Amino acid sequence: MAEFIGKAVVAQGGGPTAVINQTLAGIVLRSKQCRQFSSLYGAIGGVRGIIEENFIDLASVSFGNLIAVANTPGAxxxxxxxxPDGEYCRRIFDIFKKHDIRYFFYIGGNDSADTCRIINENANENNYDLRVYHVPKTIDNDLLVNDHTPGYGSAAKYVAQAFSGIDKDNESLGGVYIGVVMGRHAGFLTAASALAKKKEESAPHLVFLPEYSFNTEDFLEKISNIYSVSGRCVIAVSEGITDPSGCPVIASLSDKNKEYDSHGNVQLSGTGALGDMLSDLVKSKLGIKRVRSDTFGYLQRSFAGCVSPTDAKEARECGEMAVVFSSNVERDGSVTIVRTGEYEVEYELAPLAEIAGKTKLVPKEFYDPHRSMPTESFFRYARPLTGEMPICETLKARIIKVK
Amino acid sequence: MAEFIGKAVVAQGGGPTAVINQTLAGIVLRSKQCRQFSSLYGAIGGVRGIIEENFIDLASVSFGNLIAVANTPGAxxxxxxxxPDGEYCRRIFDIFKKHDIRYFFYIGGNDSADTCRIINENANENNYDLRVYHVPKTIDNDLLVNDHTPGYGSAAKYVAQAFSGIDKDNESLGGVYIGVVMGRHAGFLTAASALAKKKEESAPHLVFLPEYSFNTEDFLEKISNIYSVSGRCVIAVSEGITDPSGCPVIASLSDKNKEYDSHGNVQLSGTGALGDMLSDLVKSKLGIKRVRSDTFGYLQRSFAGCVSPTDAKEARECGEMAVVFSSNVERDGSVTIVRTGEYEVEYELAPLAEIAGKTKLVPKEFYDPHRSMPTESFFRYARPLTGEMPICETLKARIIKVK
Incomplete structure (x- = not known):
């Protein structure tokens, strides 16, 4: 039984994923069992929806609709x-007081965790009894403390399946193919490009992560070596690769393409500029004619119909566990996923400050910069997260000897 | 029983699809039943493989491998x-004579059909008993006589599912999204972007086909009208859109991006240039800040794990029927799909010249240029081809009235 009954608000922040609505469904469904919420509001449009008092009654949602929504990508x-900065968070806190809101669940990444942390401090300073819970979500897989994050498994599955098909497409016609994958600082999703790779000859042949400075000569030399043997080369590149000075390659290669988002970061997604620049580089420096690039863009986080069952289940459970934690003694924190077996997880509540605003990078043992390829350790780590992959097979037949 | 026993060769041409190997499997499997082939060769690398005498023995492929390959994208x-021109076709014909090849199955689009036609003429002129069969394949769906072509249903399913997810992603954060879809002359695949659209407010909101000249003012005005109401707008654009003078927009907007493929056509795929240019146009002319574009590129034809069951079945049957036709009186032709019911198809053999080198465009009744949207007639036509789509649902809840 809950120790404390009060009104609750749920919001979703940052870039959506294929399973972020599973987490929402988990919160709504579990709240019907743990009865500490006098009402359960949904804020429309993240923290902005709170400030604008744009609320819906989540208790009014039908089960059928909720389950269909859980299986729908997007927030x-x-x-x-x-x-939000300090002032923004104070305004949120004011709205919470106005509506007598006592529970806040924010589904998001490390920025959202930081918002939770600040709002929580506000409440503590004002002796206002508010319980704040950050619930993890990010395709980048870059939250500290967590073994992995909801959203990553499905995006990784999409990227792995894409490269698995690209392998066969590229094998059909030859040439160089560059696939640009999301990930500003953390290369987990780009590394996932190799998850369905079967053998040395299969694509991707090279994988470049943002954790390692991108050296143009090394890039070209490695492509040249592979292409000269097989007449083809498939490369996965993170959108966030940086040159040796730490400047994003997308910005260093062309001034024209510098565009900044609302966080003051150079825009990386939603443009094919990096892929096109790298293609031009390969064409001009190596003299290879057939060079193609695709930027996976929003497809990798929103494609309807490519969800990892494990990811969907865990996203649901993260929402459920947030409600469970809030009905116990824990006053605030971030729900985290802890791997406890092969393959099994449990959920714990970590202090908000341990997650807030911090970025987990790909550990050194997950990537071999000399081969530009993820290691076996990474494959062992990531394979359980994506679930089964479609079988892609090469034709095996006797070669006809011609006289 | 076959009227004529001889050696057969199978080859695959042009851009691969998700189901082109189903057709190959259909030919191999059915050949075990119709016993008119003394041997069944596969040419590695299309017509070039024939000239280079690069053959494998398709009878040596195991059933397990064949079925796995049938479900694998790529050729x-x-x-x-x-x-091939006349000289190239004569060289093919010479190889056929050298190996005493009497049956030729070429899986491909209208260019491949044209190659079949020329080789067939060569054989007739030389009184060489050769039976030539074109077996249809193209994600563009642009072959004459056919109701639709193998490969289209799966690519259409990918594009529809992508826009279904993009709808929810764009709804989450607002702004303008432009998705660039394959199709140089025929807009069938771009029209498929609307196949999972549920209602007026769902994405895509605008669809631009290559059959209709692209007017920049009209494009911007329509976006502005939709964006001003809902704060968002999702647009599907064919890579092949042309300006009123008939010049591809990708070439007219920027000289830098002109690149030609081996057929002398401007390169459209494997570059994000068109999407980026249209994004820049919307940003600069309409002053909208959040404008993103994705170029679907090779993902739409090769993604492993997004196959229409109907498409897979029909691709298999086209291969089977090619073998059946070759065991009957028909000496040459192109296998075609005829729609005979709701939903049912049959296969016929059309003269090669009726398909060869010709392009079927989107019929007028399938598209409304005023609304920039495919019509109900198109939806009725295309929906049976893609099979079931994942459910994407919007949350339905009571709005909280704030005092």
Whole structure:
């Protein structure tokens, strides 16, 4: 039984994923069992929805609709790119007081965790009894403390399946193919490009992560070596690769393409510029004619119909566990996923400050910069997260000897 | 029983699809029943593989491998972009004579059909008993006589599912999204972007086909009208859109991006240039800040794990029927799909010249240029081809009235 009954608000923040609505469904469904919420509001449009008092009654949602929404990509409560500062958080806190809101669940990444942390401090300073819970979500897989994050498994599955098909497409016609994958600082999703790779000859042949400075000569030399043997080369590149000075390659290669988002970061997604620049580089420096690039863009986080069952289940459970934690003694924190077996997880509550605003990078043992390829350790780590992959097979036949 | 026993060759041409190997499997499997082939060769690398006498023995492939390959995207026999002229076809014919090849099955689009036609003429002129069969394949769905073509249903399913997810992603954060879809002359695949659209407010909101000249003012005005109401707008654009003078927009907007493929056509795929240019246009002319574009590129034709069951079945049957036709009186032709019911198809053999080198465009009744949207007639036509789509649902909840 809950120790404390009060009104609750749920919001979704940052870029949506294929399973972020599973987490929402988990919160709503579990709240019907743990009865500490006098009402359960949804804020439309993340933290901005709170400030604008744009609320819906989540208890009024039918089960059928909720389950269908859980299986739908994108943020059902809508999201925001607003990154609240102290003043913004105070305004949120004022709305909470006005509506007598006592529980806040924010589904998001490390920025959202930071918002939770600040709002929580506000409440503590004002002796206002508010319980704040950050619930993890990010395709980048870059939250500290967590073994992995909801959203990553499905995006990784998409990227792995894409490269598995690209392998066969590229094998059909030859040439160089560059696939640009999301990930500003952390290369987990780009590393996932190799998850369905079967053998040395299969694509991707090279994988470049943002954790390692990108050296143009090394890039070209490695492509040249592979292409000269097989007449083809498939490369996965993170959108966030940086040159040796730490400047994003997308910005260093062309001034024209510098565009900044609302957080003051150079825009990386939603443009094919990096892929096109790297293609031009390969064409001009190596003289290879057939060079193609695709930027996976929003497809990798929103494609309807490519969800990892493990990811969907865990996203649901993260929402459920947030409600469970809030009905116990824990006053605030971030729900985290802890791997406890092969393959099994449990959920714990970590202090908000341990997650807030911090970025987990790909550990050294997951990547071999000399081969530009993820290691076996990474494959062992990531394979359980994506679930089964479609079988892609090469034709095996006797070669006809010609006289 | 076959009227005529001889050696057969199978080859795959042009851009691969998700189901082109189903057709190959259909030919191999059915050949075990119709016993008119003394041997069944596969040419590695399309027509180039024939000239280079690069053959494998398709009878040596195990059933297990064949079925796995049938479900794998990409051309298992590898493909080529070579577009044979008269001299090239004569060289093919010489190889056929050298190996005493009497049956030729070429799985491909209208260019491949044209190659079949020329080789067939060669054989007739030389009184060489050769039976030539074109077996249809193209994600563009642009072959005459056919109701639709193998490969289209799966690519259409990918594009529809992508826009279904993009709808929810864009709804989460607002702004303008432009998705660039394959199709140089025919807009069938771009029209498929609307196949999972549920209602007026769902994405895509605008669809631009290559059959209709692209007017920049009209494009911007329509986006502005939709964006001003809902704060968002999702647009599907064919890579092949042309300006009123008939010049591809990708070439007219920027000289830098003109690149030609081996057929002398401007390169459209494998670059994000068109999407980026249209994004820049919307940003600069309409002053909208959040504008993103994705170019679907090779993902739409090769993604492993997004196959229409109907498409897979029909691709298999086209291969089977090619073998059946070759065991009957028909000496040459192109296998075609005829729609005979709701939903049912049959296969016929059309004269090669009716398909060869010709392009079917989107019929007028399938598209409304005023609304920039496919019509109900198109939806009725295309929906049976893609099979079931994942459910994407919007949250339905009571709005909280704030005092």
């Amino acid at each position: 059902a409560l809508k999201s925001t790119r607003d990154k | 298992a026999l590898k493909s080529t972009r070579d577009k």
